[in-house]
Amino acid sequence: MTRIRTVLIANRGEIAVRVARACAEAGIRSVAVYADQDVDALHVRVADAAIALEGTTAAETYLDIPSLLAAATASGADAVHPGYGFLSERADFARAVEDAGLTWIGPTPASIESLGDKASARRIAIAAGAPVVPGIDRPLADAAEAVAFAREHGLPVVVKAAFGGGGRGMRVARTLEEVPEAFAAATREAVAAFGRGECLVERFLEHPRHVEVQVLGDGRGGVVVVGDRDCSLQRRGQKLLEEAPAPQLDDAQRARIHAAARAVCSAVDYRGAGTVELLLARDGTLAFLEVNARLQVEHPVTEAVTGVDLVREQLRIAEGLGPSFTATPAPRGHAIELRVNAEDPGRGFLPSPGRIEALRVPGGPGVRWDAGVEAGDRVEAAFDSLIAKLVVHAPDRDAALARLRRALGELEVVGVPTTAAFARAVLDEPAFATATFAASTQWVEAEVMPRIEPQLRASPVPSAALRRIAIEVDGRRVVLGLPDAVLAAASGGGAAGLALDDAGVDAAALEAPAPGTLVRWLVDDGATVVEGERVAVLDAMKMETPVVAHRAGTLARAIAEGATVAAGAAIARIA
Structure with missing residues (x-):
């Protein structure tokens, strides 16, 4: 048995807060890491200690393995929890952690390699008897x-x-x-x-349901199924709302997907928490999709109906103890999770970073709020748009829907558009709210999005980048990281250098719909375009967003591919 004393959380936002809280309850010290713009983020405030990664992009910070290992060494951590996203499914990171003598809280590097590679996972699924397309x-x-x-x-x-x-x-x-x-x-x-x-x-299966199975493995071939979930409500392949247990599954279907998940993970001696994802077509056809060799964003709905703390189970398994139970728990009631993202559903779920000016969090019986932000915090353009997860639990699905509707009535987010507007609309849709549950993975974009009104755009916020200055304290060189605004105020600069354009609105300007990086022009400079034509692709908050011509005419580019732009900035003119 390996006793874990200090965990470095190699992540940010909501999941880093979730892991830090689990560590606190387990009597384990937690260490946060942060990019420059996350210096005062909630996950930094919640953890017992924090280490700067000294950068502003994901590549410089949360994806930089040497920086993370250096932070682990500096903080005295003896284990690393990767959360989800970023490096959570990178075998080279898991191997580097173990090579450094640290405990990796996750699957073995070999399992990550075989399951994280979707081609290899597909071959394993076929050998295990799981259905495939x-x-x-x-x-x-x-x-x-x-x-x-x-x-x-x-x-x-x-x-x-x-x-x-x-x-x-x-x-x-x-x-x-x-x-x-x-x-x-x-x-x-x-x-x-x-x-x-x-x-x-x-x-590609048209209009399938997305069903997944939560598992825990002991690393020696033993795998216990914790439960199943439905994650069909998606946009652009990304989940918006999840529930457990998956509705409208008969006993035979449930037994089959549980058996397939257990067989796939047993084949690789899976260790820790993982999720096997499948598609269920309208005619009953099941198809293996992939294995997520990590904790899922939607893990709280399974926790709610089973009473299992999946992060505590991860810590327990990493210490060599194995799962605390060996049989699938009988689900109690029904749980639903809404991902509260800083996105505007009325504008095609356009990412909308900005400052959260005010926040009222719902409460009451059966309501859980897992967040990475509080009022006054920023939703950063460089990272994911998820700001919180609203989870409700009730005796049955109808009661859970009523509880979600009540909780959404209490939720108030001021400063950035959110997906709460989507949830309020979807709760009124018979295809989702009735007992027959006819929603599929393409249903949101085809049926719901056209009826959602746009929200007010988020106001731009100043850059939160830090400027590092070396000073000497008691004969030792110390590097301070200070926000630009602090330095400007200290130097008396105030708002010097800022200028406003009073010339009015340029009707020819094609504006960036969100802050991000222009990754590709789709039309040539000087090309003739028509209104509504896709002319460029913007990488905004880790998602590609198309830029369409706002009118017909001749396009003149204002920026080059690879340039970073603010929301509303002119990227071209259409004359």
Whole structure:
């Protein structure tokens, strides 16, 4: 048995807060890490200690393995919890942690390699007897290979990142002409989110449900199924609302998906918490999708109906004790989770970073609020848009829906648009709210989004980057990281250098819909465009967002590919 005393949390936001709280309850010291703009973030305030990673991008900070290992050494940590996203499914990070003599709170590097690679996971699933759809069991060489697959097996197809998850690096093509761009977009997004661009292709099931199984493995072939969830309410392949147990599953279907999940994870001697994801078509066809070798964003709904603390179980398994139970717990009641993202559903779920000016959190019986922010905090443009998770638990699904409706009535977020507007709309949809539950993974975009009104845009906030200054204290060199605003005030600069343009609105200006990086121009400089035409692609909060022409005319580019822009900044003029 390995006794864990100090955990470095290699993540940020809501999940870092969640892990720090679990550590506190277990009597374990927690250490946060932070990018410059997260210097005063909630996860930093909640942890027992915090170490700066000295950078502003994910690549410089939460994806930088040497910096994270250095932080672990500096803080005296003897274990690392990766959370979800970032490096949580990177075998090289897990191996580097173990090579440094630290305890990795997660699956073994070998399991991450075999399951994190979707091609390898697919082969394991086939060997374990899990159902699959037609696909290529290795990364694609190029877009032409994806086109050839579509010609042979038919449309639609899905191109998706071989390494990673969370809906990023995934594109659906319904015509042969769309396949090359789907490959290019999925590759770009995979590189931005996971640092690797390899992609797979599979037949795409139209209008399926997304069902997943939560497991815990002891690392020696023993796997216990904790429960199942439905995560069908998605946009662009990313989940918005999840519930447990999955509704409208009969006993045979439930037994089959549980058995498939157990078999796949037992085949690799899975250790810790993981999730096996499957698609369920309307005709009852089941298809293995992937294994997320980490904790899921939606793990609280399973915790609510089973009484299992999955993070505490992760800590226990990492210490060599194995899960605290061996049989699937009988679910008690029903739980629903809403991801409260800083996005505007009325504008196609456009990412909307900014400052949370005011926040009223719902409470009462059966309500849980897992957040990474408080009132006054910023939602940073460089990172994920998730700000909190609203979880409700009640005796049955109808009661849970009523409780969610009540909790949403209490929730108030001022300063940034949120997906709460989506939830309020979806609760009025019979396809979701009735006992028959007819929602699918494409239902939100096809049926709900067109009826949601846009919200007020978030106001721009100043950069939170730090400027580092070396000073001497008692003969020792110390580096201070200070926000630019503090330095400006100290130097008497105030708002010097700022200028306002009083010339009025430029009707020809094509504005960036969100802050981010322009990753690709889709039309040439000087091209003639029509209103509504896609002209560029913006990487905003780790998601690709199209920029469309606001009017017809001749486009003149104002910035180059790779440039960083603020929301509302002119990226081109259409004359």
